[in-house]
Amino acid sequence: MIIDEIEDRHRLVEWINQCFVETIGIRLYSRQEEALLKCLNMFSDLNRRSGIIQMPTGVGKTIVAAAIIMALYKLRTLREKDIILYLTPRRVLKYQVEENFSNIFGGNSPFKINLYGNGMRLRNAFEVRHIEKDVIRNLNWIFNFRQANEILICIVTPQGIHEFLKEYENLSELVNSERVKLILMDEIHREYFGPKIVDSVQKILQLKNAIIIGLSATPIKQAIEYLGPPIYSLTSRQAMQDGILAKKLRIYSTKTKTRLLENILEDEWKVAVVDRAEKYAEEILRILREEVKDAYDNLQGEIDPLSRRIPKTLIVAANTTEANEIARRLRELLREIRPNSSVCDLIKVAHYKIERSVSEIEKFRNQKEGILITVNMADMGFDDKNLEVLVIARPINSPIAYVQIRGRVLRKPDDAENLKVLKYALIIDLTESAQRHEKSVERVELGEFRVTDFDQLENDLRGLGEVKKVRGEVEIDKNYKIIEIAPDKETITDVKIAEIKQKILEILILSDQLTPSEILTKLSQCGVQAKLEEVEKACEELAKEGRLQRIGGSLRYPYRIRVKDFLRAQKIKIWKIEELLKELNIPSSDKNIKQVLKAIKEILEEVISSNPAKIWRISELSKAISINDDDLLKIISTDEKIAERVDVPVIVEYDNSREELMLGRLKERIVDLLSMRVYAIRITVPHLFSAMVKNLIRRRIGENRYLLTETSFNEQHIFMLRRVIAIIKSERI
Template structure:
């Protein structure tokens, strides 16, 4: 597994001498600049995760910067890997709390240098094979590691390299001349610490009126933030087109109330009505409006409970009060020319309908963060399907409208090999051992700011009360709040919490919405994620900006919950339920924007993988629910392309993998009872199963063309070549064999029926079967949908080559895209040499129950080297092996496909071509030398395996 010296030399020649050299090069020197695609933090964590020791020398450290490393440091501690950090007190930038946090990390030793003008930024990670060094401009701050424009050079060295030895010598000298940090040192530093005034420009756009204030010519004025400017323009344009209703979808904390006030300001209504479902929302909303709009205090009135200011110009009413018959009759239908519905996802309820049916406003505005949460009520029609503006969590983070967050998915309490699950008894949930575990994690991951303002979500009321009592007994100040507490009790607890009198409020679900506590700097989730919507609502409680909060800490205790797959859905906002995309979101470090990060402890991540792999997401009832939501949102029957483009609904391929074609799904859920011919069913099944994913787009282009008119074979081939697609004579032959069904097995032909095209005198024509199907307008429409979907989906594949690295393919896909005459997937098994190519398919974690004869010892020795075993009963003299070795030595490519385990289904990641290291060829026997003969060899990958996929494949499978 050691690093190849020759390949490392080639990498440096490529990096510093000639970028055009054609040599196998690994671990090249790289300049890393933070961008949407990569950042310093990701590259650094890649090396930290595999190191055996590390040394960091940085002038400045922030809580947020340290937070980005904590999960990896936790995993290193389990391996007993330690590191050293040298930092400074230069400019008093490093706060005492940062040093306290450093002391709380058991596998770090910290020292402070007094060297004048210390401004170093160096990170070195050593393992037994090589050393990686990051030298550049990034301090240990979350902004420097993930967002700021920074220059950082990554170098890889063997331990005897002069540069790394020079760094080691300099670090040791500085270390020996520095002061160890301990509790006494931190206490002394805290007493003498005075924060230096620093010029900071921070985008302050929170739902607190003071943060909208700008100094104008006549004093302070309030102006919209960037998101609100766009939304206001969208609302104005909506009205200019004659629309009198609009829905704004905006993430929690992005300023919906002020947006409504700004729109009232630009609309200038004679009278306005603001509807909400809770009284405390009215008080805050009235205050916000009165700070922006002109008028006397009496112009802003409440209509709820004992307050009935019915004549106010700007009236703020609870739905429960206003919907009462006697109260509603006090108002004429035309009394309000502008009505606002807060939390509009509730507006399908009878009480809302009663009010909205009564009034006739000039404009109706709905506001919600969660349009999906409609409780089967259809809200989009209430606003005439006019979605005026939409801003979701990712966009709000990117625009820096919300506070960034650091999410930590941690492993819940485990005893006797059993981790907390949804059947765990209350006594174990609140046991002393579990509370020890909770506090260990909570104190390790910490919070931003000097004062803890934590919010805990638990499973049930009794757990909330018992957990509160247990934490109070341990010195924390907490209070349980549940639905049984009165509004006055809740408000009193919130005031106590905001004033620092409580460390935690512990609740079930009552704080999911309608509560604004910007001071919250830690959210702790102690229950399974049953809904991505609720998850985001609870996360959103802490995302409002606050002066003493750089970021929100989110600590999610992950147990053996069947709904763990909901966690990546919630964090990414990707509701496609595409399992490959969910897995990728777990291995991709850049799934959230800005300085926010998502971190999972290793066992917790495996729990989520298991949930993704084993949970059926294609239940008909669930698919029907998704369909109805999208239909209501659009106000018409959705197309497959609508599914593909809408982030709020399931991936259309989840539907097409369960049903033969979309019309079949619509018929199953009774959305249509139209019947189509058997021939049309077969054509739709072929297009859905073979063409729609767009893995090779040429078939789609050809079908789109022949539907209109016959196509000259050579003209079409030249046009595809001109457009830059991979196109050879073999490719064209493969495409035609696909569409004439010569490629398919007899079993597939029973499903797919007649060919779609035929060739007459070098001209490609639609067959009678296809022409007949196209005569049915419904079938024609669905054929066009499938071709459009194929065009859109094809963008994720590199169409200039047969296969796209890091995309997934089945054995059948490989046969087609490698341009074999026939689908030979059923006899391919682990590999097969044919037509000058050899695809190899590897299941990385094999089921322990399978026969010894197929328990191959395939393993990546590193990102560039795969140790591969042939089938059993093979020797170096076997004809099959000699054929592959001889063909490869003459240039026949070997293509490597890998999946983690059989839970992933039939598709494999394509990792590129491999080159046989002939020096590694040897015969051995399976089962530790006692089984059947097998040939082993190393494959050198044409390019290193993507690190995130490599980590995913290598991670252990927790059963």
């Protein structure tokens, strides 16, 4: 499977984007497209079948995984009966993946198989199955007995696979092992390569037909040693520069001194210190009060800012007991500030000991304000993009765990009043964790750290459960160290380059052919401030994408690409061909019109192939590609394969019978009638399609000894086939 041509890659990505729009209403952004294309390039390398995609929390790794599946399906690497394994260590994440994949690949998706070629019976190309109960029995059925035609997406934990594979020394013993074509290993910083299950993971890696992709914001060295170096990497700083994550991060970091008043042997963080929980609650509200007061002008004055708004805040506590104590004290304080509000709605707790933790998180996610206290956040699947403040209320020993927890507050918000829009994402670190680990964030993201103790990493991510309550003397150092992470304003960001690229294309529509220096002058005249190096970088990217053509030292925007870009980007107006030529400044010559028609035809093929089983109405296609019905019909009438997928009406009459069918079924119907040796057949088609149908009929008459005559009436063309004893040369009436 090799995708060499730039245009082929562009068409594949556009098809994938159309599938996403149709199923979940999104398109891949540029970084996701880059990750996808890097993966496709890796697949082209016959010596490499595995690798890692590293992207920060909140930038859509699951969507990239879905795009990889779509690409392999479109390229026919995935076929009927094949199996995809999606491994994820977290139970909650399994549900999230199942929901996303069911929406994308499930019942209403465009991925259908046409059973009989006539559009009458369709079935899904994919089956999404989440294995939770009877894991060994279900996996045994999948690997040894399953014969269903759908491509199976099996979502299961690595622990479940490990338990199943204990019985097998060699996976070749499994009947369906060669049908496993893709393995997606989510969160590969977790226990995959730890001593408990690494033997089973090694067995999986030996599947010779499988492409294996690891996914993580923080890949570990062990994962790189087994799967190979990252195929694609995106650091959180880069994502902030691109505008994918929050624009800025501020961290207030300090230390907490605790002296236990009881004579116990436990570490101070393995017990719940009531006094620490109470002081933390008071300190958190103090900082939130100042942040709200500073962010909103209308909250100045004597009124407590928290009476108007409490930023959405996540507190990561040391253990469930201390989490409950922090919640208790926060509720006491907020009852004084908001006597008429339900403090239980404002202060929520979600951890091991709360039965309704998932529903509590969902309620919090839907709120505009409030505080959520948790412990095992990594198992809760917390992904609230409108979270504004993260509080670290326990020591984080592992830099990998720190980067994972830190990422929860960096998601880009969709609320204009969010602190991340007005100011920055905020971390309140009460345990000096940020001071220890912030300098290592990028190295962690690039996979430079090895996990030496997987149990310690799990403890860092999960926290502790119920522990003993104790009293203590607690002092929070008020001399906070302030750490700020913001994009470097002097850096040439992808966002700025994208804006320049768009302007360059607009300029070249009017000027046809320019050098980078001339483009820079034109940009300045349009009021766009740019440097020559930025223009050259933008031109280089456009040339690599196949959108600009180099002619000596100048650059040209080819007519065919110009038309495709324009029609893909706008859906406001339905265009006539002659209007399109004027709009895009294309001279009206036969040669240029052929290029324009070729571009429209290619877009038409993309739209039709996005739903292989669908029969399209002309009005639907006109709206989809923004070309008017008449011009579209002329284009369709020149391509038999496209015409077969369009609702072109045909009338067939024979032996006092009359049938109305679509052009796509005419071929098989003619064959049927000829084999029945029907005496006379009358076929009525739109005049535009007469040449196409005439060729089709002549190919089918063969030695069946029929005489073909034709006539036209208004906008219709009529063919008459009469059976004769001897072969008679066709003549036109």
